[in-house]
Amino acid sequence: MNKITILGSTGSIGTQTLEVVDKNTDLKVVALSTYQNIDLLEQQIYRYKPKKVCVMIEDKANELKRRLVMSDVQIVSGIEGLIEIATLDEVDSVITALVGMIGIKPTIEAIRARKKIALANKETLVTAGSIIMPLAKEYDVPIIPIDSEHCAIFQCLNGEDKNTVDKMILTASGGPFRGKSIEELKKVTLEDALNHPNWSMGKKISVDSATLMNKGLEVIEAKWLFDIEIEKIDVVIHPQSIIHSMVEYIDGSIIAQLGEPDMRIPIQYALYHPLRRDIKHKATNLLKLGQLTFEEPDYNTFKCLNLAYESIKIGGTMPTVLNAANEYAVNKFLNNKIAFLDIPVEVEYAMEKHCTINNPTLEDILETEKWTQEILESR
Ligand SMILES: NC(=O)C1=CN([C@@H]2O[C@H](COP(=O)(O)OP(=O)(O)OC[C@H]3O[C@@H](n4cnc5c(N)ncnc54)[C@H](OP(=O)(O)O)[C@@H]3O)[C@@H](O)[C@H]2O)C=CC1
Ligand SMILES: CC(=O)[C@@H](O)[C@H](O)COP(=O)(O)O
Ligand SMILES: [Mn+2]
Numbered sequence: 001m002n003k004i005t006i007l008g009s010t011g012s013i014g015t016q017t018l019e020v021v022d023k024n025t026d027l028k029v030v031a032l033s034t035y036q037n038i039d040l041l042e043q044q045i046y047r048y049k050p051k052k053v054c055v056m057i058e059d060k061a062n063e064l065k066r067r068l069v070m071s072d073v074q075i076v077s078g079i080e081g082l083i084e085i086a087t088l089d090e091v092d093s094v095i096t097a098l099v100g101m102i103g104i105k106p107t108i109e110a111i112r113a114r115k116k117i118a119l120a121n122k123e124t125l126v127t128a129g130s131i132i133m134p135l136a137k138e139y140d141v142p143i144i145p146i147d148s149e150h151c152a153i154f155q156c157l158n159g160e161d162k163n164t165v166d167k168m169i170l171t172a173s174g175g176p177f178r179g180k181s182i183e184e185l186k187k188v189t190l191e192d193a194l195n196h197p198n199w200s201m202g203k204k205i206s207v208d209s210a211t212l213m214n215k216g217l218e219v220i221e222a223k224w225l226f227d228i229e230i231e232k233i234d235v236v237i238h239p240q241s242i243i244h245s246m247v248e249y250i251d252g253s254i255i256a257q258l259g260e261p262d263m264r265i266p267i268q269y270a271l272y273h274p275l276r277r278d279i280k281h282k283a284t285n286l287l288k289l290g291q292l293t294f295e296e297p298d299y300n301t302f303k304c305l306n307l308a309y310e311s312i313k314i315g316g317t318m319p320t321v322l323n324a325a326n327e328y329a330v331n332k333f334l335n336n337k338i339a340f341l342d343i344p345v346e347v348e349y350a351m352e353k354h355c356t357i358n359n360p361t362l363e364d365i366l367e368t369e370k371w372t373q374e375i376l377e378s379r
Helices: 012-023 038-048 058-067 078-086 101-112 122-138 148-157 203-211 213-226 264-272 303-314 318-334 342-353 362-377
Strands: 002-007 027-034 052-055 074-077 093-096 116-119 143-145 165-172 233-237 243-249 254-258
Touching: 002 012, 002 078, 002 101, 012 027, 012 038, 012 093, 012 264, 027 038, 027 078, 038 052, 038 058, 052 058, 052 078, 058 074, 074 078, 078 101, 093 101, 093 264, 101 116, 101 122, 101 318, 101 362, 116 122, 116 264, 122 143, 122 213, 122 318, 122 362, 143 148, 143 213, 143 264, 148 165, 148 213, 148 243, 148 254, 148 264, 165 213, 203 213, 203 318, 203 342, 213 233, 213 303, 213 318, 303 318, 303 342, 318 342, 318 362, 342 362
Parallel strands: 002 027, 002 093, 027 052, 052 074, 093 116, 116 143, 165 233
Antiparallel strands: 165 243, 243 254
């Protein structure tokens, strides 16, 4: 029996993880969490009977307590609550399906408590990869990627000697605005940006896919997960999202992982690694697919991808600034406060103003997040 905590169980990855649980009777849910969606969490409590849940917002946690006064589920709140459910004694694996840098502390504490990590929450690695990866090594804790590209690369590596890898090739769908010009992007709406061609995902990552920041974050995520130089990580546009990523070896062989765009596949893979589960969520019919195509990303129009490469080349706290500025700007865009093309402008502004701290501590990273929010607020 694999006993699990899902951080962010009411989101896109969280709910799909529960769909995987539905198909696998040897997965037992011990703890769940939400930011504020207590209606859905309440349904999840009835169905999966967790021991403990965390509601980030205290008022909402209190409301849920009133609703569940007859139930024996324990309800905690805030960041301390997230840490509590990520470190419960009886838990084997923690699925990090939170969105944003809020995932850093619970992930660190879960590693210290020696929980296996199934990681979807890429912002945690983008900003604190320099702390998380050595910590996981120190505690001998596996970090298994859920992000589809990284799960693909993880499978393509298949235990090969790292020195035989020439390149990692991350595929990108290109998002809903692939092929559009700057002029056309001036007119796009929030609704357009959320309309991803292949994947159904949470709002923040959908906007990141539209700006190509998602791919930039994934380049940095790959650097930390696979301990590879940034110069060896390439991005190629593959509009069909069937090839999830590839590894090119020194002999010219390219190994790819293919499958339907369905996150239940990498989620199940991460939960069962090193075993491969014999449950298919969605089969791929190659004959029906027709063509698989590839294009160069448009770096001039979609500036976020270059900003991400730049930030990780500078290193230190700069990827934190990139990520925190992006979280800030995407939030503004989601609330109709700025236009789509303002997102890279905000990110670039914060990066230009920042004096990088090398070899940052956790405190430096969290302070940098705050600094970034303040500099953008006062702009
Ligand atoms: N969705 C996908 O297919 C993929 C997602 N990822 C990554 O996985 C992570 C999750 O993405 P996704 O599931 O789409 O996101 P969602 O927005 O759909 O879900 C996020 C979850 O985290 C909770 N949450 C949000 N903000 C906070 C906060 N400040 N404190 C505590 N809990 C919070 C949400 O609660 P509430 O419901 O109340 O908002 C929800 O449960 C992201 O890092 C994303 O980049 C990676 C690959 C694919
Ligand atoms: C499903 C997943 O892993 C997402 O990160 C996805 O890759 C987003 O699509 P883009 O390739 O458009 O960024
Ligand atoms: Mn991805």
